Amino acid sequence: MKKLNRRAFLKGGLASGVAVAAVGSAKKANAAGDFGGYPDSMGVLVDMTKCVGCRTCEAACNKEQGLPAPAKPFTDMSVYEEQRHGGLPRRTTEKEYTIVNRYEVEGREQPLFRKFQCNHCQEPGCLTSCFVNAYTKTPEGAVIYDATVCVGCRTCMISCPFYVPTYSYSSPTNPVIKKCIMCYDTRLKFGRPPACVEACPQQVMTFGKRTDLIGLAHKNIQDRPDRYVDHVYGEHEVGGTSWMYLTAVDAPFEKIGFDTHLGKQPIIYYVKEFLAIVPMVLLIWPALFTGFHLLATRKDAQKNEESES
């Protein structure tokens, strides 16, 4: 009787082992190798030295995305004095997918304005952490999101190094993630630049193929080393982003709210070590621990055999 049970168990164990191995290897395949982004993806180069903080881009985004009217009109510049929790400047919310912040930098006469929105990573942290696969990086470069499958775990908000995704907490029945989608549905899909880029009166932003923009950015830096910091933010940060930035030489990135310690690896890089152990545990543990069991109970087994014979 006992033998039969063990055989039945082993059969079951084998079947489940094969099943989990399939799941396990799928995980590994997804995590392996570097994706590095689509070759022809589009991007935007933001030259912050040109921005005057008129907030036209905020207004254009609001209109294009059909967002609710803001508490203060877009012509009201007092928003630059606003502080949120912890004395931090404004940030994007479920009602504002892009915002402009003003930075007074020591040693610089003019304030510097920084436009903030989703950077549309080449290998987005939000995408790789989503357990319902709600995010897509389109070949055009946008990181879009399918609200109909979102469970609302908000891991994407944890894993975004730029604190971009926001959540419509105010909705009790259908709260979803809200963030910039690079105007994918209405513009990018048809090869047109995002609304904010087109609306800018100062031509702060250049829309184009990401590879071309990197060339352009470096050329600008080379032509005007007195004007620009020699760094294209977003070229390599967390594996590269579709939105990239140039800043003024007297307002380095770390002084205007950019995180300069993100490193060059995409977020998934930090998770791979764990993902790699998953198939190993799934496949090795059953044999290992069944072996331990046989070892630990070998005296009982011997006794049983002796008493039988």
Add this chain to the structure above:
Amino acid sequence: MKTFTAQGFQPVDQLTKPGSRTEWTLKEKLLLGLSPGDYLKQLVRNPLNWVFAIIYAIGLPILVGRFYYGLGWATHSSYDYPWGLFLGWGLFCMVPLSASGFMLGTTVELFGRKDFKPIERLGLLNGLLGYLFAVIFLQVDLGQPWRLIYPMFVSLGPAAVLFLVAWHVATYLTVQVAELVPAASEMMGWQKPKKFVKSIVLGLTVSGIILSTLHQGALGALFTYAPGKVHPLWYNYSFQWFHFFCSSIFAGLSMLIVVSTLSKWFLGWRCDANFLKNLDRITLGLAKGASLALITYFVIKLTAIAHDNEWALLFTGWGQWYIFEICFGVLLPLFLYTSAIRNQSVRVARFAALFAVLGIVLNRLNTALITYNWQLYQEIPHWREIVITITVYATYILVYRACLCRLPILFTWKSDSK
């Protein structure tokens, strides 16, 4: 209850009524063999029930409000701190404290340590309920809880760590229910389910180890998505999963010591002689296991600091907080456990267990909330969030007590008298 036991009352512990051949009805079993009037009397007499009543009077309306008005009403609805107390406490603390299920299953069924048998079922129940309420906490926190099965059947993201957590917690809950089927079968007088589970118990136990290794580790791995957000002393992308897994071992064992102690104190009438007689010896056995896990954890924590060369960070303010956590939550229980084992002092072991449990809570809250966003600002949870957390946890205690009173966990079901 003490009053009744003093009067010679004996709670239900077999299928038939003592001294006769008539079987208890289900209703009588659920009332522990008391008449409805007497049952109510003991409910009212118990001061803990009054505490529960107050918690529910305040907490239930707020819990309902969370679903009616949304998360924005119940929490600070922070974009910077997407996870608050519901997950920080309900998921990240409850799950390691419930690791006792797989630990005791492994000890008794896999390693054949039958001497731990009297506490095995308490370990399993502690595991099952902890996981169940972790899921309930998750349901309170999810924006759209009715979509909980989406990662299973509707839209799959298999490369995500949370995908693994979801699947493993779901499968493991099933495993734990199966492992406790014998207890329920005894109470209900079923034969077949108990036999069936007995035949697959080794398979269940091994899958319990696999699933536990991975999802306890995965909870740590969830934070590897946030390099730079979690303070470097609490973050290590190579060792994070092992820190969480290894600490769950002593967390589960220590929680089991705490729970068994509470059972002995407050549910003494429900424990049988076998449980009470063996508890001290078992407590010291668990203490041994926990101290081994603690020393391993301590060394691997140091290794992580050496690996990233973060010694200098220990001299910052956060570093002192880290040293406090290690001293209070790891070294102190480790020292107490070892001295308890040396001096055969169960009392000291129980103190050690309490500190180990508090230490784990501190570690998980540190990772998920306190040092999270250490470069931004400190988030203090909304008062409604705290009230809801207390309410759900009170329900956990209530269900726990109800199970302990009825199922043959702390006592052995007498089946021979039939």
